[in-house]
Amino acid sequence: MRAICATDLSAASEAAIENDTCLQCLGRIGVDGIHLVTVVPANVHSGMPGVNFEERRRQGLDQYRTVIEDAGFDVETHVVRGTPYRRINGIAETVHADLSVISSRGQSPLENRIIGSTARNLARTTVVPLLVNRVERATDDPEVVRERLFQRVLFATDFSENADRAFDAFSYLHHATEEATLVHVRSPKDEDVDTAVSPQEQLTEQARTLENWGIDTQLEVRHGDPADEILAVEAEVTPSAILVGSKGRSRIRRLLLGSVSEEIVAQATGNVFLVPPSRTV
Template sequence: MGKYRKILVAVDDSPTSMHALEEAFKLARCEQCWITVVSVVPAYEGDLGMTAFGNVVEAFRAPYEKALAEAARRASGQKVLVKPVCEHGEPFERIVDLAEAENCDLIVMGRSGRRNFQRAVIGSVTARVIGYGQKDVLVVPPQASIGWSNLLIATDGSRFSKIAERKAIEFAQAYGAELHAIMSVDLPAEFYGEAFEVVERLVQEAKNYLLQVRDLGERSGVSVKTAVREGIAADVILAYAEEKKIDTVVVGSHGRSGLRRLLMGSVAESVIRASAIPVLVVKS
């Protein structure tokens, strides 16, 4: 049984967004759900009087309308029904609002190459959609494929992570997936020398918590492989994902740091920024 009923895919004229759209088609077939495709025309900030060389505003809109037409063409070729929508305004606001209006429960977005994303991640549309929206967001890196057969839930025990844990278990149950759960213990270097017993205690607490996650999975008929690693959380998560050939990483939207909604949570942000595989950010 699918876990998402309606998917919203945000596109522009970039290859990365079209790749995410193609992957969303695959997901829609698996989930047997509907797709709404949106392209948002940002507010035109030029001089509306400068129209000597044609309709400047129409020319500004053209790439976004072209992206929608291309999305419809690709959908037709794959026999996927989509609803194209062209919006105007602040992109992240229009995407978040449309997801609510269309009652979508998942937003799929492409991610630019690592170098560009690292340079402007906080100001990116993707980051703001995650930070301000209430819907789950699946971020698809270039050339990555969406898969549910080998999943990793990265948790810190926060209430946001608990929501993500349940969602990961639901997916593992629905797809018969192998599920891994990981926690990291990350302390300043000076802590290790001065209070090694503190590190040991934190590692044991993490192991005990993951036993609860494993028990939660077992109650749903899902076997959960657990791991505790020492190091920076995002680095630990990504290294483990590569080691275990994970298909998709599942994370909560915020960690214990309690950052403002704009920032989505530093660990989730760092994982999305550097991941070579899709990352599902669970919000509800």
Template sequence: MRIVFATDLSDANKAAIESRTCLECLDNIGVREVHLLTVVPDNVSSGLPGMEMATDAREALKTQRAVFEEAGFEVETHVARGTPHRRINGLAERLDADMIVVGSRGESPLRNRLIGGTVRNVARTAVRPLLVERIEKTDTGPAVKKEHLFQNALYATDFSENAERAYEFFPALTGATERATLLHVRGSEQRGDDGSDQEARERLEEMADELRDRMDIDVETNVRSGAAVEEIVAEEERVDATTTLIGARGTSRLRRLLLGSTAESIVAQGNNNVLLVPPESATPR
């Protein structure tokens, strides 16, 4: 498996890369080739202010590259200039990467460009599955919020074609996932419809049986009612999920608007790692 790991060279991304547990999770799902990418916006000079680890991006990448190489990965580094999300998606497409990995927070001079808006823009335009790894501030500095990336997966589905594509990505997590929860959230307009509730539970159970057979993991199902984002976040907490797996919407020029408020809100506001799987017909922007 080949991944593009986008880094802003901040202490936060350094913490994510140096987490041995996270590296083991990537290894367990078959990642062998890592392409480390940092993007320098056009309006920032090559001598990035505030970088303590090196005087330029290429030197800084050497430090992060060494961590991956010591863990046994094949590594290439890339420094690009331009719009971050375009460069990230462009490299992933060119390399035919299996996944893009980005951190959700950072403390570098590029924070507003690379960590805030870029995560959303990568999510809205991604042509490859996107893993958003949560990084939080602690008393001792930045740290990954949940180290065991794929150990306990929550899959949220509305039974759409895009949700089905995310479900089909599950087997790629074999070796790292020990437990999964399959969730369907019924909107307020469906409350009181016992037939709809029963149908959803039966569909989830069929999917759960398939996962048990294919991955040999523990699987449970649940149907909740209410606002999708609130119920997904509540389920994350209930089952102590380490990653939320969800499908993105939209394949047209309006895709930036059609990602779907649920997926975008989970990426932008959630507290969990998120694995976002784009539509198969998604095209690069």
């Protein structure tokens, strides 16, 4: 498997990329090649003679390369200019990446509603599964919040095709997963909908699959706002990551806030593994 690791060479990026345990977790799920990507925004200029942003970033990536190669991965580096989330997605498609990784310090409730962060834009538009690796806020020397990326997974499902695709990620995540909490939230609009199979029965069927891989599971059926309830479960069970599917990348949706997956990416305390719909050929 190939992974894109996007970095702006900040302390938060360094904490995530150079963390031995995080790298080991990527190796356990089958990642053997890493493409390090840093994007110089198109509107950033040196402002003075003799300053070469591309070269400075290349030197920074070379430092990361050594650490990652010592951990046993093949590494390629990319220094590009443009809009970060667009260039990251473009490289992911070009190299046929299996997932992308980006660090995020998280934001305050007010800032969560401001469009603009690379992590938030990638959550809307990613072309491959995206791991948002949460890093401590408000410190000059941050650490990753939860090192063992997939040891305890909270899987949130509405039983849609997108959610089923996210569940399929356990086919490789199970190599690093020991515990899973499966959550379905019935919103008020679902209360009058009759289904042939109850949510509890559907979760139980998925749990059997995970238990066959040796993963201890627990089930939660909740009622209320999906994003609020999923985040409440996260606070109770403190998973390493929330696994959730997204609904797509239409031009209109890129302009909107408020989907369950976007709210989780913005507000979750720990890591989020976001699985997008299949790419059309």
